[in-house]
Amino acid sequence: MNYMKKLPTYLLILMNLYLCGTLVLVSCATSSGGTYSRSVQADEAAARKSRSAKEASSGGSGGTTNSTSNGNSSWPGSATSSTAIIITSTPPHGTVKLLGLPFGTPVLVDGQYNSGNSFDLSPGQHHIQVRVFGFEVWEEIVQVDENRTVLLQVQLVPAQFHIIDVVAKHVSLNPDNPGFLGKALLTVNVTTPGIIQGRVVDSNNRPVKTFKPINVDKASVPVSWDGSDDQGQAVVPGPYTLLIQALNERGEAIGREFRQDVYLNHSSIRRTWLGGSGFSGPFFVPDTQILPERTWVLGTALVSHLASPDEPVASTLVSLNSMRLSLSEYSEFSFLFSAVIRPWVTDMSTNWAGFTGSWKLRLSEGPLSAAVGIRGTFRSFSDESTAYYPPAWDGLANFDGLSLSLPLEYSDGPLRLFAAPELQVSNFYPYWTDNRWPTPDLFVWSTLRLGLETHFTNPIRFALSAALKSEPLNKGLLALQLPLSLGAELSLYTNSPVNFTAYALGEAGGPYSYAVYGGIGIGVQF
CATH class of the missing domain: 2.40.160.40 (monomeric porin ompg)
Incomplete structure (x- = not known):
């Protein structure tokens, strides 16, 4: 059968079925909606009539009659109606609102980036952090209670240059992998423009490589190591440590030195697969490798x-x-x-x-x-x-x-x-x-x-x-x-x-x- 030639016919049939189904649903909804409306009106009229009769029998004293219902109530001469109420529960939460926050400023809530200035959080303690380039990091540990709103006033103070933290992207590297896939990668977050420098030491703390100073003019800068020493030669497999230090204009250290352990190996060659048989690199380069977990x-x-x-x-x-x-x-x-x-x-x-x-x-x-x-x-x-x-x-x-x-x-x-x-x-x-x-x-x-x-x-x-x-x-x-x-x-x-x-x-x-x-x-x- 020629599926492609008959594709327009199949699409036309599906569209007709969809249209017919839609019309049936609309008509049913309209009909049942009208019946429901008439039933409710009849119930309300019967209720008013019954209430008037009871008030008249009590001498207009305005007394009330208590009754218990199982959810299906009816009055003489009225139609019987039942209404189903569906209640969906939401997890308990409280709210944290930040005041004085510049528009568009990213906020870290428990280490995860968010936007806006109002956050619905589960009850308990939460870490709120605001990072604006040129200012010190503002942070607060806040206790969130159920159905309560906490207001926090954000005060940003101009900062001196220093490193906020270092985030690892790749900590296991194989120099035989090409480009991005063959390097140890770090992201260095800083407060203001300044200078940083990195170096690599081995497991015995012996120097392996010293990077040239890096002028930083934005909040984050990448730092990478390709597995080579100061002479450009590949180092032997094993554990190494990348150290990142902030410097002043005279090349003197500012603040503490950040350390990140990495491991160099030659276990596998990684590639970016583009298609083909499913057992290849891109098309004609079959391989036996498996992607790293969670990638x-x-x-x-x-x-x-x-x-x-x-x-x-x-x-x-x-x-x-x-x-x-x-x-x-x-x-x-x-x-x-x-x-x-x-x-x-x-x-x-x-x-x-x-x-x-x-x-x-x-x-x-x-x-x-x-x-x-x-x-x-x-x-x-x-x-x-x-x-x-x-x-x-x-x-x-x-x-x-x-x-x-x-x-x-x-x-x-x-x-x-x-x-x-x-x-x-x-x-x-x-x-x-x-x-x-x-x-x-x-x-x-x-x-x-x-x-x-x-x-x-x-x-x-x-x-x-x-x-x-x-x-x-x-x-x-x-x-x-x-x-x-x-x-x-x-x-x-x-x-x-x-x-x-x-x-x-x-x-x-x-x-x-x-x-x-x-x-x-x-x-x-x-």
Whole structure:
């Protein structure tokens, strides 16, 4: 069935059903509302009539009659009405209001940033802190009682320069990781403009590296260490301490020195994943690594057709949007939404979208490591007549069905070798050169991608890989099937959680059967 052609029809049917349902609900609500209104009016009239009769029988003394009701009251000649009252409970809380607070000033309540000047808090003690650049920190420990409001007058006093605190972002670093991912990161918060200086010592308090003084002109400044000493040489793995000190104009220490312990190791190489099979770095760089706990990654990429014998440039566009989430120390989940658009083709059935969910479990770690991955995919096409699939059937296409993968890698210094065998079960089999197997049908085939990754400098990574797939194994064939798939990536990891990647990919089924694609992507780690 051609889902894409009938999509407008399905949408029209859904809209009609929605409209009909809405009209039915509105009519029911209107009808029941009118009945309720008439019932209430009848009850009120009956109540007034009964009250007048009772007053008359008591001689107009104005006496009252007490009665007990079970919630269903009625009077003679009136309709019976019942009203349900739903009571929702809210957690007990009190309120703290700050007076004299400059508009837009961030407030830390128990260490969490908030905006505004009024806060509903649970009963008990709370720590309120106001930080304004150029002024001393104002803080108060306040007792909050249920249903009570506490008013606090904020008084900001001009400050002398000093460090407020140091917040650690990365305390475990691997210098082999690119850019942001390979550094120890601290955020230093100060009161006013001034000078700070950092240094690194080892576990025996011996000096390792001294940073140049940093002129601070804002409330916070980042300080990072890449695992090198004063000569620029990589230090041995182990525990180290970063020390941050405020200085006056003469270079003399002001206040106490702040200390942060960090640990340098070479346990794993981290990357920002952008999409593909769910077992790769971005597209063609399979890895065995798991995201650190409580971290996740968002990525997006756009890949465009560049060359083939019969297709113009940009005849096919592939959009990929992905999320990668750490589940535990050993496993992670990823989700990929992909869309293929052919802007120069009038047949809209060649446009399609798909969803892929992947789960990966690390089996071993170290220089030689392994993982296992399971993937499930849905695509909006069902047969070859509507399936203009993108290149790299083992990376971007992810056809309907399930797959099992066993990524393997060997990493030693700047070079990493990888292999990713994968077994796929699908109702579609991608091929260029023949029409031996009509679809949809059940197909079982395998793919293997081999390659290497290296870095020219720390923030720049380059990867090159190639892959082939087998004939359908359940059709009694044990042979390789063209096209040959090639992929290359050049990634730039910045000193922030953001990285950029350029892609070049192609497939070749013969001298006059080929396609070349290129694209760009961006990833962010949280």
